[in-house]
Amino acid sequence: MSTSFEANTSSGSLDAIDLQLLAILQANANISNIALADKLHISAPTCLRRTKRLQQEGWIEKQVAILSSDKMGRFMGHSVTALIEVSLDKQGEELLQAFETRAVQEAAVQQCWRVSPGPDFMLVVQVPDMPAYLAFTQRLLTQDANVRNVKAFFSVKRAKFGTEIPLPTATS
Secondary structure, X not given: OOOOOOEEEOOEEEOHHHHHHXXXXXXXXXXXXXXXXXXXXXXXHHHHHHHHHHHHOOOOOOOOOOOOHHHHHHHHOOOEEEEEEEEEOOOOHHHHHHHHHHHHHOOOEEEEEEOOOOOOEEEXXXXXXXXXXXXXXXXXXHOOOOEEEEEEEEOOOOOOOOOOOOOXXXXX
């Protein structure tokens, strides 16, 4: 399949088949290589080589199972999801990096984003209950003298959750 689309980057390039492969794997990483090859109209060995190349070049960071936070919360008897804005008092690169390093080491932190403008960081945090949230905030936020302001929002309903990155479509 020849297309006019090709994305070049420092890690290699993506052609139309690579983009289709990535789109399929984003929707279902559990698909067998044979089924994936069939959908792409390429041989299974070629499909496997492409997939391995995309992994080695870092296009595919990792493949995971995404658990249902609702079901896990019911199973555990409780669950708290917090979206937290964190503003630091001083924003030097070393200070930003120090906070980021501490945040990503916390098991409760599912996502850590440096953002601008506004707060310096946005965290998505999942803890079993409010006592665990309090312990988390004391460890990460209260004990850090450089944390100036914290604003937490607690999830009451998740309307959408996705992990897929919209990909460009190729034209043939």
